[in-house]
Amino acid sequence: MAQTPVSATNPTSPEEIIQVKNLTVGYGSNIVLKDLNFSVKRGEIFVILGGSGCGKSSLLKNMIGLYDPPTGAVLIEGKDIVTAEGAERQEILTRFGVMYQQGALFGSMTLLENVRLFLEEYTDLTPDEMSLISRCKLDLVGLLPFESFMPSEISGGMQKRAAIARAMALDPDILFLDEPSAGLDPITSAELDQTILSISRNLGITFVVVTHELPSIFSIADRVIMLDKETKGIIAEGKPQWLRDNSEIPLVRQFFNRDAHAPVATPESQTPSTAH
Amino acid sequence: MADIALPTNPDAADAVWHAAGNEASLTLSGHFNAHTLGNGLWTRTRTAQTSWLGDSGTGKGLTIDLAQVSYLDGAGIAFLIDLQHAQETAGGQLVIHNLDQRYAPLIAQYQPINNLFPVPDSDHHDTKSTLIRVGQATEATVEDARNQIVFIGKLASALGWAARNPRQVRWNDFINVAVEAGVAALPIISLVAFLIGVILAFQSAIGLKQFGAETFVANLVSLSIFRELGPLMTAILFAGRSSAAFAAEIGTMTVNNEVDALVTGGIDPIRFLVLPRLLAGLLVAPILSIFSDLIGIFAASLTMLAYQVPFVTFYEAVLKTIHVNDIMSGLTKSLLFGLIVAGVGCLRGMQTGTGAAAVGLSATRAVVTSLILIVMVDGIFAYISYKTGF
Ligand SMILES: Nc1ncnc2c1ncn2[C@@H]1O[C@H](COP(=O)(O)OP(=O)(O)OP(=O)(O)O)[C@@H](O)[C@H]1O
Ligand SMILES: [Mg+2]
Numbered sequence: 001m002a003q004t005p006v007s008a009t010n011p012t013s014p015e016e017i018i019q020v021k022n023l024t025v026g027y028g029s030n031i032v033l034k035d036l037n038f039s040v041k042r043g044e045i046f047v048i049l050g051g052s053g054c055g056k057s058s059l060l061k062n063m064i065g066l067y068d069p070p071t072g073a074v075l076i077e078g079k080d081i082v083t084a085e086g087a088e089r090q091e092i093l094t095r096f097g098v099m100y101q102q103g104a105l106f107g108s109m110t111l112l113e114n115v116r117l118f119l120e121e122y123t124d125l126t127p128d129e130m131s132l133i134s135r136c137k138l139d140l141v142g143l144l145p146f147e148s149f150m151p152s153e154i155s156g157g158m159q160k161r162a163a164i165a166r167a168m169a170l171d172p173d174i175l176f177l178d179e180p181s182a183g184l185d186p187i188t189s190a191e192l193d194q195t196i197l198s199i200s201r202n203l204g205i206t207f208v209v210v211t212h213e214l215p216s217i218f219s220i221a222d223r224v225i226m227l228d229k230e231t232k233g234i235i236a237e238g239k240p241q242w243l244r245d246n247s248e249i250p251l252v253r254q255f256f257n258r259d260a261h262a263p264v265a266t267p268e269s270q271t272p273s274t275a276h
Numbered sequence: 277m278a279d280i281a282l283p284t285n286p287d288a289a290d291a292v293w294h295a296a297g298n299e300a301s302l303t304l305s306g307h308f309n310a311h312t313l314g315n316g317l318w319t320r321t322r323t324a325q326t327s328w329l330g331d332s333g334t335g336k337g338l339t340i341d342l343a344q345v346s347y348l349d350g351a352g353i354a355f356l357i358d359l360q361h362a363q364e365t366a367g368g369q370l371v372i373h374n375l376d377q378r379y380a381p382l383i384a385q386y387q388p389i390n391n392l393f394p395v396p397d398s399d400h401h402d403t404k405s406t407l408i409r410v411g412q413a414t415e416a417t418v419e420d421a422r423n424q425i426v427f428i429g430k431l432a433s434a435l436g437w438a439a440r441n442p443r444q445v446r447w448n449d450f451i452n453v454a455v456e457a458g459v460a461a462l463p464i465i466s467l468v469a470f471l472i473g474v475i476l477a478f479q480s481a482i483g484l485k486q487f488g489a490e491t492f493v494a495n496l497v498s499l500s501i502f503r504e505l506g507p508l509m510t511a512i513l514f515a516g517r518s519s520a521a522f523a524a525e526i527g528t529m530t531v532n533n534e535v536d537a538l539v540t541g542g543i544d545p546i547r548f549l550v551l552p553r554l555l556a557g558l559l560v561a562p563i564l565s566i567f568s569d570l571i572g573i574f575a576a577s578l579t580m581l582a583y584q585v586p587f588v589t590f591y592e593a594v595l596k597t598i599h600v601n602d603i604m605s606g607l608t609k610s611l612l613f614g615l616i617v618a619g620v621g622c623l624r625g626m627q628t629g630t631g632a633a634a635v636g637l638s639a640t641r642a643v644v645t646s647l648i649l650i651v652m653v654d655g656i657f658a659y660i661s662y663k664t665g666f
Contacts, residue, residue, distance in 0.1 A: 107631035124314035152630030171349035202378040
């Protein structure tokens with residue numbers, strides 16, 4: 001495999017910013033996914049799909065180097081996060097931000113402090129400057145009025161949005177989001193999609209998103225992979241619209257067409273879904 | 277604008293400030309992010325702007341040229357917003373030239389920018405005067421005492437229920453807790469009891485030796501260990517280990533809404549969570565206390581070998597000094613201590629607020645409250661035995 005050295009700053013170069021090679025995901029003897037190979041291109045919004053419990057969150061955690069997988073490698077901007085150590089690992093870690101499925105906000109800090117923390121650790125800005133940057137991030141997710149609230153004082157959906165703001169604190173090259181719009185109302189969810197799209201298109205940030213929300217998938221995803229519990233692997237890869245209309249695999253079509261086929265009152269009235 | 281080559285170094289950014297009268301220009305170049313701005317660039321620029329604006333910025337116009345900017349991330353945009361805000365609050369104007377089209381929506385989404393600069397008193401955790409704080413603390417203490425009394429009532433009713441329905445008690449939980457709080461505590465209790473026995477014997481021996489009365493060390497030591505030190509020391513260790521553990525376990529369940537799930541499922545959390553722990557505490561504390569008594573006496577007897585007091589002499593003196601009353605007094609205290617430690621641990625766990633920090637707070641409060649109540653009960657007991665001879 002030719003590995004081109006990457007220039008971390010040019011957001012328009014189309015190289016593969018994340019490469020996953022022969023990755024096995026599992027907990028001890030419980031193998032969840034095996035032999036995964038895929039890559040994420042710089043600047044794209046890459047969506048991971050799959051049924052509940054098929055290992056999406058586990059895959060995400062392996063991609064960000066939380067676990068030491070039994071086999072395989074995850075290259076982020078060309079560097080293997082699994083084997084990297086010390087300063088090199090630290091360097092890779094500042095390249096991406098993560099929003100965990102449960103939010104994982106620091107419970108003893110206000111929302112503003114949660115967002116500020118990484119700026120305090122990694123930059124030499126003054127407190128006022130860091131606060132302004134953090135407020136901008138909270139504003140992006142619509143939580144500016146709640147900056148001095150504790151995580152326990154806001155709702156579950158708000159916690160998720162705050163976690164996204166925290167993940168963006170350092171304006172990383174890559175954002176990993178685990179079900180960002182689960183638990184949000186359709187309007188907030190659509191606004192979040194717009195924010196993601198805008199950040200991605202204008203700043204060239206790469207997104208790796210786990211989501212089940214069909215409208216969200218169709219509006220943001222450049223490319224999706226679909227994981228399967230039975231085969232413990234990737235069963236489909238491509239653009240969501242294309243997979244919905246052309247996939248040979250029933251499960252995949254079922255997934256994408258759920259809202260088209262569910263209320264089958266009159267089977268004759270079914271029309272091929274119109275592509276957006 | 278086209279004749280300038282874009283800087284290629286991602287780690288460099290520069291800002292050239294030029295002011296003449298009412299017009300100022302700022303030429304930015306390079307890659308703007310939290311790191312490049314953090315080298316004092318942001319602060320320097322703002323300082324220059326502030327001193328130029330002076331007392332009144334009316335009629336002053338700032339022109340920012342972004343032609344040589346290769347990249348602006350969120351921090352860079354925040355920087356521009358900061359400049360814009362300073363300009364607007366002073367009454368001046370700001371013009372931005374050569375802004376790359378892709379950044380326009382990112383800046384536009386923050387308008388109006390005033391929201392990003394809160395007035396200082398908007399803090400929602402506001403500060404209160406000392407008088408109000410004292411008043412609230414008093415109210416909280418009274419409320420806490422009331423809660424403890426209510427909780428004692430609930431515990432009594434749960435114990436009564438357990439006596440009537442012994443088959444419905446969760447004995448498996450009881451055994452697990454008893455093993456964790458009891459058996460697992462044996463090493464630390466042995467260690468501390470042994471050391472206390474040795475120290476007590478040495479200290480007494482030093483004093484009594486002056487009168488040639490080393491043989492009476494046994495009487496002195498055994499009485500203090502059985503009546504006072506054994507139960508008290510065990511209770512303190514028990515509080516440190518198990519009260520905190522109970523509070524943290526139940527506290528975590530409270531934070532995760534597990535306790536709510538029990539309640540809405542029609543299961544009384546007192547019976548389900550508290551009762552097994554309470555019964556385990558009642559069983560384990562006296563046993564641990566007796567165990568520590570024995571270790572302490574043994575350690576003292578070993579120590580007295582150094583003063584040529586043989587085992588047999590020592591134990592005979594112990595048996596002569598200690599009456600059933602002394603042992604019962606110690607055991608009764610241990611029983612109460614066990615009740616306090618387990619009860620308080622569970623109470624604090626159930627009172628846990630929200631968030632991870634609340635669990636830590638509950639564990640701390642459990643230990644502190646347990647220790648206070650243990651000392652209080654011990655004092656009351658000392659008074660009673662002084663009056664009644666029990
Ligand atoms: N910490 C863990 N220890 C052991 N096994 C785990 C752990 N976390 C997850 N698993 C197992 O890994 C599998 C995948 O879990 P994962 O959380 O990755 O699913 P998911 O695809 O994210 O599901 P969902 O859509 O419900 O979030 C599950 O079968 C689960 O039992
Ligand atoms: Mg998951």
